[in-house]
Amino acid sequence: MNWWNLFLSVLLIAGHTQLWVAFVNRVHALPMPHAVLKHVRHLHDVALISFPIVLLWCLGVSGPRLLTYGRWSDLSSGWIAVIAVCSLGVAGLVISTLRHQWRPSPRAVLSERAEVFDIESQLGRRPVGEGPYRSLATLPWNEQFTLELSEKRLALPRLPRAWEGLTILHLSDWHLMPTIERCFFEEVTDYVSAQSADLIVFTGDLIDDMACVEWFPHTLGILDAPLGRYFILGNHDWEQEADVIRECLSSHGWQSVGSDVRTIEHAGHRMMIAGDETPWLGDRPDIQGATETDFRLLLAHTPDHFGWARRQGVDLMLSGHNHGGQVVLPIFGPVYSPSTNGVRYAAGTFAKEQTVMHVSRGLAGRHPLRWRCRPEVTRLILERDTA
Numbered sequence: 593m594n595w596w597n598l599f600l601s602v603l604l605i606a607g608h609t610q611l612w613v614a615f616v617n618r619v620h621a622l623p624m625p626h627a628v629l630k631h632v633r634h635l636h637d638v639a640l641i642s643f644p645i646v647l648l649w650c651l652g653v654s655g656p657r658l659l660t661y662g663r664w665s666d667l668s669s670g671w672i673a674v675i676a677v678c679s680l681g682v683a684g685l686v687i688s689t690l691r692h693q694w695r696p697s698p699r700a701v702l703s704e705r706a707e708v709f710d711i712e713s714q715l716g717r718r719p720v721g722e723g724p725y726r727s728l729a730t731l732p733w734n735e736q737f738t739l740e741l742s743e744k745r746l747a748l749p750r751l752p753r754a755w756e757g758l759t760i761l762h763l764s765d766w767h768l769m770p771t772i773e774r775c776f777f778e779e780v781t782d783y784v785s786a787q788s789a790d791l792i793v794f795t796g797d798l799i800d801d802m803a804c805v806e807w808f809p810h811t812l813g814i815l816d817a818p819l820g821r822y823f824i825l826g827n828h829d830w831e832q833e834a835d836v837i838r839e840c841l842s843s844h845g846w847q848s849v850g851s852d853v854r855t856i857e858h859a860g861h862r863m864m865i866a867g868d869e870t871p872w873l874g875d876r877p878d879i880q881g882a883t884e885t886d887f888r889l890l891l892a893h894t895p896d897h898f899g900w901a902r903r904q905g906v907d908l909m910l911s912g913h914n915h916g917g918q919v920v921l922p923i924f925g926p927v928y929s930p931s932t933n934g935v936r937y938a939a940g941t942f943a944k945e946q947t948v949m950h951v952s953r954g955l956a957g958r959h960p961l962r963w964r965c966r967p968e969v970t971r972l973i974l975e976r977d978t979a
């Protein structure tokens with residue numbers, strides 16, 4: 593056995609996997625029907641299973657017999673091309689891993705702390721109902737039935753002095769569907785409502801099953817905050833009946849800012865709250881109506897709009913959509929993230945120039961499986977960046 597060639601073959605298989613994952617992540621960032629995305633995922637599954645078998649058989653065991661006495665120089669030009677492409681995948685994997693390992697916390701994050709609650713223990717059972725992907729929900733070590741209440745102090749250069757200590761509760765991606773029983777979301781709501789906040793925002797993907805609009809009065813409907821509750825919808829709401837969801841949540845006192853801008857006044861200063869549900873719903877909000885001194889808060893379902901937000905002079909952008917990857921591997925980090933940026937903005941806080949972005953891991957997902965990536969609700973405390 594030529595162990596060195598076996599190691600190189602494994603590297604090429606990893607590179608091939610990385611290319612498919614990168615492709616799937618980017619396709620899932622586009623406004624495509626669920627059925628098409630499902631076909632893409634199946635194609636990805638077939639490619640990931642068949643490529644190692646084909647590679648090891650055609651190059652390792654037969655053909656140039658690389659796993660015994662063969663040499664790479666004996667490969668045909670077709671296989672050399674395949675290997676060149678897979679090598680690009682290996683480079684991508686190395687870059688992604690290094691970025692995950694050495695991403696510094698931005699200076700805008702002054703401090704952070706988190707408290708974890710085990711909802712499953714609280715209920716005395718795992719609240720798994722009848723619904724799609726039920727088997728995933730029952731897997732051992734699944735962190736889906738926990739809650740991480742995190743608190744972050746963010747420094748923002750243009751925050752009015754009178755707003756020092758202003759708090760925002762950031763909720764995202766609840767994906768209400770019967771696979772996770774209503775009692776889980778009610779328990780989470782109890783924890784969330786115990787948190788004091790000036791403002792509550794929800795950044796999309798509220799529902800995966802229209803029957804769950806009946807859960808609103810027992811969950812999001814009972815939350816309140818002095819400066820209001822604002823929401824946008826996400827790609828999963830787009831796949832359902834978005835207008836009904838918007839209307840229903842609005843009837844419980846939440847204000848939709850999808851493709852829209854609302855201005856509130858607090859302590860003598862104005863905050864513009866804009867919502868961006870593109871590329872799935874509506875258009876970009878018109879932020880240019882804001883005056884120089886207005887504080888600009890953008891709710892955008894996908895963090896892919898970070899560059900656009902910076903160009904619009906947004907102060908704070910809040911997003912979800914990527915769920916932190918849901919499964920975070922040791923060393924490599926998150927793998928799947930439906931973004932044109934891959935896993936770069938899977939979750940966390942990012943800052944460039946005056947714009948700070950917080951990407952929530954969200955609370956659930958159509959696939960109810962989480963590992964090293966707990967469901968999250970975040971309480972943001974805003975401070976003025978005087979540096």
Ligand SMILES: [Fe+2]
Nearest residue numbers: 765797913954
């Ligand atoms: Fe989502």
